[in-house]
Amino acid sequence: xxxxxxFRDTEKATILTKAIHKIAKNLxxxxxxxxQIMEFCGGHTHTIFxxxxxxxxxxxxxxxxxxxxxxxxxxxxxxxxxxSLAENPDVIFTTFGDAMRVPGSxxxxxxxxxxGADIRMTYSPMDALNLARKNPxxxxxxxxxxxxxxxxSSAFTVLQAEREGxxxxxxxxxxxxxxxxxxxxxxxxxMQLDGFLAPGHVAMVIGERPFDFIALDYHKSIVITGFExxxxxxxxxxxxxxxxxxxxxxxxQYKRIVQPNGNTPALEAIxxxxxxxxxxxxxxxxxIDHSGVRMxxxxxxxxxxxxxxxxxxxxxxxxxxxxxxxxxxxxxPWDCKIFGSKCNPEFPxxxxxxxxxxxxxxxxxxxxxxxxxx
Amino acid sequence: xxxxxxGQIIAITDAERLLAKVDIxxxxxxxxxxxxxxxxxxxxxxxxxxxxxxxGFAMSRIDEDEAARTLQVLEELGEVQExxxxxxxxxx
Numbered sequence: 172x173x174x175x176x177x178f179r180d181t182e183k184a185t186i187l188t189k190a191i192h193k194i195a196k197n198l199x200x201x202x203x204x205x206x207q208i209m210e211f212c213g214g215h216t217h218t219i220f221x222x223x224x225x226x227x228x229x230x231x232x233x234x235x236x237x238x239x240x241x242x243x244x245x246x247x248x249x250x251x252x253x254x255s256l257a258e259n260p261d262v263i264f265t266t267f268g269d270a271m272r273v274p275g276s277x278x279x280x281x282x283x284x285x286x287g288a289d290i291r292m293t294y295s296p297m298d299a300l301n302l303a304r305k306n307p308x309x310x311x312x313x314x315x316x317x318x319x320x321x322x323x324s325s326a327f328t329v330l331q332a333e334r335e336g337x338x339x340x341x342x343x344x345x346x347x348x349x350x351x352x353x354x355x356x357x358x359x360x361x362m363q364l365d366g367f368l369a370p371g372h373v374a375m376v377i378g379e380r381p382f383d384f385i386a387l388d389y390h391k392s393i394v395i396t397g398f399e400x401x402x403x404x405x406x407x408x409x410x411x412x413x414x415x416x417x418x419x420x421x422x423x424q425y426k427r428i429v430q431p432n433g434n435t436p437a438l439e440a441i442x443x444x445x446x447x448x449x450x451x452x453x454x455x456x457x458x459i460d461h462s463g464v465r466m467x468x469x470x471x472x473x474x475x476x477x478x479x480x481x482x483x484x485x486x487x488x489x490x491x492x493x494x495x496x497x498x499x500x501x502x503x504p505w506d507c508k509i510f511g512s513k514c515n516p517e518f519p520x521x522x523x524x525x526x527x528x529x530x531x532x533x534x535x536x537x538x539x540x541x542x543x544x545x
Numbered sequence: 546x547x548x549x550x551x552g553q554i555i556a557i558t559d560a561e562r563l564l565a566k567v568d569i570x571x572x573x574x575x576x577x578x579x580x581x582x583x584x585x586x587x588x589x590x591x592x593x594x595x596x597x598x599x600x601g602f603a604m605s606r607i608d609e610d611e612a613a614r615t616l617q618v619l620e621e622l623g624e625v626q627e628x629x630x631x632x633x634x635x636x637x
Binding site: 172173174175177178182183186187189190212213214217239240241242267269294295296297298316317318320321323324327331370372373375376398401405424426427428429430434435436437440526528 | 551582614615618
């Protein structure tokens with residue numbers, strides 16, 4: 172496939188791996204601990220595990236798998252809200268497939284569907300809008316989740332519904348924002364990160380500048396990164412070069428997609444429909460200020476939170492979970508007391524075991540549960 | 546969740562609603578093109594564009610020159626490595 176195969180070339184991967192090893196060797200005398208580089212985005216985590224990128228890296232470079240998996244960080248209370256909305260007999264509840272298995276305090280959406288709720292998986296919010304056109308006697312709710320990458324699609328769909336005067340469509344808005352979340356990770360006292368791979372598709376929407384504070388205020392090296400294996404390796408090489416040269420700037424490895432100023436129509440649609448929430452609850456990370464958006468009052472007719480009674484109960488994370496420490500790179504997944512035992516992909520207790528993009532599930536699925544016993 | 550897939554726009558299906566048909570490795574589907582239309586790039590001009598498709602939206606045009614430049618950097622890195630390796634062997 173064009174623009175994909177070229178970025179999976181093994182020869183170039185070998186070249187980059189060599190270059191990474193060379194810098195790591197030069198840096199070794201200065202290091203008191205391994206360098207920790209966080210890939211924020213679950214999509215990057217996926218590529219790193221799929222292509223065994225950690226195995227290609229020298230021992231003094233550790234990848235820390237960040238909290239950028241929207242399905243993983245969804246709090247149980249929000250899943251309960253979804254189930255409650257979906258169990259309304261007049262409602263067709265639509266969602267991306269990834270969200271179906273996320274456990275709520277009582278059940279997941281998959282279990283609610285098995286119990287008779289009309290829940291349908293859609294590829295696009297536009298498909299949900301089509302369902303609303305075809306089922307005028309039903310209320311169609313789309314479960315909007317994800318970072319800025321997915322936010323424009325929800326916003327454009329609401330704007331389209333408004334233009335066409337479709338009154339039986341609404342959005343259950345659970346979109347989250349990247350920058351406050353990275354800031355929360357950076358502000359944590361036990362944080363030890365040395366550099367970042369920034370999420371390429373978030374940057375595609377918001378541009379390069381929102382990441383400046385990471386370099387300017389926190390003096391961390393950061394490279395906006397694409398999603399193929401060569402993208403990840405090249406960005407790691409770029410981060411290491413910055414560290415070697417004692418620089419911290421925002422660099423863009425993913426120029427084929429990311430424009431410095433982001434995507435103007437997408438940003439306009441977002442600011443038309445959404446506004447920042449004072450705070451948003453995350454599974455594993457607690458409450459983070461300004462880390463989510465809600466719909467503006469002007470779009471109340473398309474806001475599932477206003478149209479329906481949403482219980483909005485806060486359900487605490489299980490006490491035994493150490494997801495927060497894993498996400499900050501303080502401990503490795505297999506150091507968690509319940510990793511692989513009480514918490515596993517089939518019965519996830521913590522956020523990071525929920526989706527294959529979560530660090531714990533990724534390690535578990537790649538045989539690392541053996542590591543704990545070793 | 547945040548992944549995208551490259552495809553090429555082959556036809557405009559609904560200019561008013563900004564919908565187009567995209568070919569993704571032979572699979573054809575309708576996508577929304579609101580993110581890639583501007584005063585400088587009209588709806589009609591989108592035909593033939595390579596785009597990144599995410600949840601039914603063409604989110605961004607793919608810049609072919611930048612893709613080539615990224616790969617070129619890696620070619621050059623390989624050439625430098627070869628030369629350094631040869632140099633080191635010369636010293637031995």
